Amino acid sequence: MKERLIKLLEGSIDSCLEKGLLKETDIPFIEVEFPREGSHGDYASNVAMILASSQREAPRRIAERIVENINDSDQILDKIEIAGPGFINFFIKSNVWAVLLKKVDTLGDRYGESDIGKGIRVQVEFVSANPTGPLHIGHARGAVTGDVIASILQASGFSVSREYYINDAGNQMNLLGKSVYYRYLELMGEDISFPDNCYQGRYITELAHEIHDSFGDKFRSDKESAISFLTEYAADSILNGIKEDLETLGVIFDRYFSEKELYKNDGVTRILQDLQGKGFIYKEGNTLWFKTTDFGDEKDRVVVRDNGEPTYFAADIAYHRNKYSRGFDRVINVWGADHHGYISRMHAAVQALGRKREDLEIVLVQLVNLLRNGIPVPMSTRAGEFVTIREVTGEVGKDAARYNFLMRRSNSHLDFDLELAKTQSSENPVYYVQYAHARISSIMRLAAEQGCRAPCYDEIRPDLLTAPEERELIKLIDTFPEMIEGSAKALEPHRIPYYINDLASVFHSFYNKHKVVSDNSELTKARLFLIKSTGTVIRNALRLLGVSAPERM
RNA sequence: GCGCCCAUGGCUCAGCUGGAUAGAGCGUCGGACUACGAAUCCGAAGGUCGAAGGUUCGAAUCCUUCUGGGCGUACCA
Numbered sequence: 001m002k003e004r005l006i007k008l009l010e011g012s013i014d015s016c017l018e019k020g021l022l023k024e025t026d027i028p029f030i031e032v033e034f035p036r037e038g039s040h041g042d043y044a045s046n047v048a049m050i051l052a053s054s055q056r057e058a059p060r061r062i063a064e065r066i067v068e069n070i071n072d073s074d075q076i077l078d079k080i081e082i083a084g085p086g087f088i089n090f091f092i093k094s095n096v097w098a099v100l101l102k103k104v105d106t107l108g109d110r111y112g113e114s115d116i117g118k119g120i121r122v123q124v125e126f127v128s129a130n131p132t133g134p135l136h137i138g139h140a141r142g143a144v145t146g147d148v149i150a151s152i153l154q155a156s157g158f159s160v161s162r163e164y165y166i167n168d169a170g171n172q173m174n175l176l177g178k179s180v181y182y183r184y185l186e187l188m189g190e191d192i193s194f195p196d197n198c199y200q201g202r203y204i205t206e207l208a209h210e211i212h213d214s215f216g217d218k219f220r221s222d223k224e225s226a227i228s229f230l231t232e233y234a235a236d237s238i239l240n241g242i243k244e245d246l247e248t249l250g251v252i253f254d255r256y257f258s259e260k261e262l263y264k265n266d267g268v269t270r271i272l273q274d275l276q277g278k279g280f281i282y283k284e285g286n287t288l289w290f291k292t293t294d295f296g297d298e299k300d301r302v303v304v305r306d307n308g309e310p311t312y313f314a315a316d317i318a319y320h321r322n323k324y325s326r327g328f329d330r331v332i333n334v335w336g337a338d339h340h341g342y343i344s345r346m347h348a349a350v351q352a353l354g355r356k357r358e359d360l361e362i363v364l365v366q367l368v369n370l371l372r373n374g375i376p377v378p379m380s381t382r383a384g385e386f387v388t389i390r391e392v393t394g395e396v397g398k399d400a401a402r403y404n405f406l407m408r409r410s411n412s413h414l415d416f417d418l419e420l421a422k423t424q425s426s427e428n429p430v431y432y433v434q435y436a437h438a439r440i441s442s443i444m445r446l447a448a449e450q451g452c453r454a455p456c457y458d459e460i461r462p463d464l465l466t467a468p469e470e471r472e473l474i475k476l477i478d479t480f481p482e483m484i485e486g487s488a489k490a491l492e493p494h495r496i497p498y499y500i501n502d503l504a505s506v507f508h509s510f511y512n513k514h515k516v517v518s519d520n521s522e523l524t525k526a527r528l529f530l531i532k533s534t535g536t537v538i539r540n541a542l543r544l545l546g547v548s549a550p551e552r553m
Numbered sequence: 554g555c556g557c558c559c560a561u562g563g564c565u566c567a568g569c570u571g572g573a574u575a576g577a578g579c580g581u582c583g584g585a586c587u588a589c590g591a592a593u594c595c596g597a598a599g600g601u602c603g604a605a606g607g608u609u610c611g612a613a614u615c616c617u618u619c620u621g622g623g624c625g626u627a628c629c630a
Contacts, residue, residue, distance in 0.1 A: 084573050305628040312630050341625040435592050512594040
């Protein structure tokens with residue numbers, strides 16, 4: 001509907017220009033929006049006010065001319081008013097609304113999709129926690145956010161790949177191996193003092209047990225080779241656990257990319273040489289520095305330490321070059337907010353690689369406070385005190401967990417209350433939306449029992465759907481595709497929960513006021529069609545969120 | 554110290570990239586089931602949008618300063 005009104009306005013402005021009623025100036029993008037106030041019409045535009053400054057004329061006078069020149073050939077407008085400082089308010093004829101539902105019917109499951117992505121290849125990298133311990137609640141939020149961003153982009157016509165970068169090289173991993181080794185020695189009855197900087201979590205001890213059970217004291221003597229084996233063993237095992245945890249959340253990756261792969265054939269050092277050749281790297285003693293300040297970073301960064309080992313940053317440069325060389329035109333990284341200090345150096349790296357700064361987009365996801373009944377649950381990864389994803393999904397369920405993560409803008413902090421998330425009451429917004437869907441299914445079942453199957457658009461009389469609640473529903477349903485589009489452009493998943501919450505709310509109001517199945521068969525058919533369309537939109541939206549749309553609950 | 558993020562009814566948060574009288578949910582108070590599912594609906598109270606300036610027809614939204622909170626500021630990842 002918006003597009004139709006925008007076309008009308010464009011047409012009018014064009015003919016105003018022809019007739020010399022408007023000066024040839026920059027014509028702004030025309031915006032049409034929902035007025036808050038019902039008396040301001042169904043839609044409103046502020047073009048006249050925007051044009052006012054460049055035309056050097058009063059907005060209301062411009063508006064008058066635009067309104068006079070609107071050619072409503074399809075007869076969709078009931079009336080047009082000029083109001084306030086120069087708003088143009090549109091009132092749509094009540095019988096044209098239901099026409100909007102036709103496309104829901106023809107598109108079905110695909111209603112809401114678009115092709116704004118034009119097949120552009122985009123990679124979304126998220127979670128990417130190093131396999132030194134189980135995922136915690138903060139990772140879960142990042143996982144779900146990244147997953148849904150990917151889904152939204154997919155629905156918008158991008159060709160999307162979900163990727164997890166495994167930091168399985170470097171001294172954190174070494175530390176992991178050592179941690180297991182010491183616990184292993186303890187099991188053999190050796191009296192060792194467990195180092196402070198090692199991982200304290202119980203899972204380390206469990207791994208040590210596992211190894212002791214299957215290998216006995218095999219690794220007791222040769223410390224070096226033992227640690228290297230244990231590192232790999234532990235990383236594998238932990239990574240598998242991570243994958244399983246992610247699966248319980250409904251997050252599936254297209255690819256797990258190992259950092260180790262970057263070091264094959266001296267990959268990392270070759271890239272550093274390239275960059276050195278381009279003059280982005282200088283040497284100071286044994287250390288190599290990357291001149292990230294050339295690109296606006298606040299200080300230069302080390303890429304090779306004086307002991308000759310490359311830093312994590314060095315590998316990350318190589319990784320990002322690898323991404324672009326695989327043909328991704330857009331690269332999106334979803335990071336925990338604690339990594340924000342990393343952004344400017346990564347942008348510098350991307351530019352040094354000959355890419356534009358915008359070729360790397362970073363979505364920051366703020367940290368999560370885990371609560372139980374409003375009381376913070378203490379968390380410390382190092383000390384091994386945390387609630388894992390599996391415990392969370394096990395306790396509150398996948399749907400509630402995902403929905404709770406998605407309700408907030410990723411940029412704001414999130415309180416995740418375990419008790420609240422699992423209460424099956426009105427305090428929990430997931431059920432509100434799911435209930436609407438279940439209710440719709442239930443009505444359709446009832447109608448089917450009475451021999452009235454859900455009709456298609458061509459079988460109904462759309463002009464019967466004129467009640468205010470019906471019109472509100474249709475309006476909202478009509479907005480769904482543009483909402484998805486906006487959410488894709490802004491990389492903001494939270495718009496979807498807000499939208500379906502609204503939709504469910506309008507539906508519930510409608511339901512309480514009007515009977516769908518009645519003895520008026522024409523009206524019954526029209527309303528069945530309306531709620532079928534509503535159900536389709538809820539289902540499509542929930543599918544994007546990775547949340548189920550139950551038919552009963 | 555410096556950098557990034559946040560600040561909106563009692564609580565948790567939206568506010569569509571500058572629009573008309575700032576919106577939801579929870580909580581509080583008052584109503585609605587012999588009607589398709591009451592996990593629902595209807596109504597009410599509750600706000601100088603952290604503070605002060607500035608930009609313009611118009612600011613919760615943009616710019617500056619300040620206050621308060623989170624995070625970061627490694628040759629860790």
